[in-house]
Amino acid sequence: MAEQESEQPLTLAMEFPRGKDQYALSAVIGVAEAGIMHRAKHVNPATRDEVAVSIKIVNAYEIEDIYSLARExxxxxxxxxxxxxxxxxxFKNQDQLWIVMPPLPRLSIRSMIRSSFPRGLxxxxxxxxxxETLKALNYMHEKNRLHQNLGADCLFxxxxxxxxxxxxxxxxxxxxNDLNSSVFPDWMIAPELMxxxxxxxSKATDIWMFGLLALELxxxxxxxSNFEEFQLLVLGIDDKFRMLKKNRGVVGSGLFGKIGVFSCFSTKDKKNIxxxxxxxxxxxxxxxPKKRPTTNQLxxxxxxxxxxxxKEISLAKLKKACTNY
Incomplete structure (x- = not known):
């Protein structure tokens, strides 16, 4: 732990060069749309010092939305x-875009859940x-920036x-074989976008995605598995847990409050929230959208x-799942 902390300021403070000859690629740690993620090292040509990094190499002519990539x-x-x-x-290297980042673990939290926690965390x-995610989202929203695609595949x-x-x-x-797993179905997008x-x-759609992330985790x-089931799920949660009284009466007193939030799903999905x-x-x-809280309110x-x-958050199990794959 102490060694990692001592290396962190060096990685953040140094200037990283924009040329492929300054980096030595090693193992492939993942694949993505039109790109491959590598473990790599930056080798200082003068001192021969090495700094560990991750590098995503993207084929600029195969990416569907190059403008979104450039923005992000x-x-x-x-x-x-x-x-x-x-x-x-x-930096660009012929028809490739090289993106240099700090070292990332082998698995995203989504991949870790699928391999080690299939029934959720x-x-x-x-x-x-x-x-932890909310801290990052709050930072972005305070700077009037949006994430737009928040999901467990974006967490490490x-x-x-x-x-x-x-x-x-x-x-x-x-x-x-799972390149399209990062996208929630269209029928799960925020209602205002439908x-x-x-x-x-908007910031409100980011908050909607934060709610979907909570369900996924x-x-x-x-x-x-379809729009109708998803609507029942959201209505059931709203009816049972909304904090303010609505026109239908007292909190949790409606139809879904009586029959249970997940009565329409199989028993294996009935975890108690x-x-x-x-x-x-x-x-x-x-x-x-106007009724969704801001990040500060959340x-x-x-x-x-x-x-x-x-121990309470099972951190040891999470670390093991992320590294021993």
Missing amino acids: VHEAESCDHENMVKVHCS PENTVAFILK LDGTSRVKVAFRSLTYDQSS IDYRKGQ FYGRIPA SKPLGEVLAACLSRE MEYKLFQRCFTE
Whole structure:
């Protein structure tokens, strides 16, 4: 641990060169759309000192949306937060774009869940990951920036047990056969985008994605296979956990409050959601964007007020799952 902490300031302070001859590629740690992620080292030609990095090499002519990629790389180069994956530099090499980043673990949290926690994570672990993610999202929103594609594939657990949030264009998947797993189905997008997609993304749509992320972490996936099931899921959560009285009466007194949130799903999906987590889900998945909380308001929710020990959040199991694959 001490060794990792001593190396961190060096990595953040130094200037990384924009030329492939300054880097030595080694193992492939993941694949992604039109790109491959490598472990690598930057070798200082004068001192021969080595600094570990990750490098994503993208074929610029195969990427579907080069403008979104360029925007996200630029955003990541300018970000400066302990819970964000920062891009050290990027440069073009013939028809390739090289993106140089700090060392990343072999598995994203989504890949780790699928390989080791198929029924989802314990709620204390979910709360820890969400709180760390919320810090990064709050940093972005305070700078009027958006993530736009928040999911467990964008989250990594680094060597200091800190959750790192990456833009989706910087992510990768352990399996080359699962390249499309990073996208939630269209019928899960925020309701306002379904009505008029031209309105574009907003901070409120990021909060909606944060709610979907919470479901994914808790269940291992979103427990719905079509639009109708997803609507029942969201309505059930809203009815059981909404904190304010609505026109239908007292909290949890409606139809879904009586028959249970997940009565339409198989028994294997029926994990009990606590009130603190349920309140976060109900707030983030509100159909009306103006009623969703801001990141600062979310910080005040009970779920994020508690400080967990490493044992309570099963940190040792998470580390093992991320490294021993």
